[in-house]
Amino acid sequence: MRIKRLLAAALFVAVLPVLSGCWYAAAAGAGAYGGYKMKEKGYTVQSPVTKEKSDKDESKEESK
Secondary structure, eight states: OHHHHHHHHHHHHHHHHHHHHHHHHHHHHHHHHHHHHHHHTTEEOOSSOEEOOOHHHHHHHHHO
């Protein structure tokens, strides 16, 4: 029984570093997908993040 617990703990410790890299890749993929979807809706990456104005919106502001 003690050998099984020791083996399970050793396996967990050996696999943990391998899986930690997967979390970084998953987070990067989720961020990239979010940025892609925001770009589709007209947002640009700036400081601060703003939405691009369409031609109609710009002509309304110029006429005011």
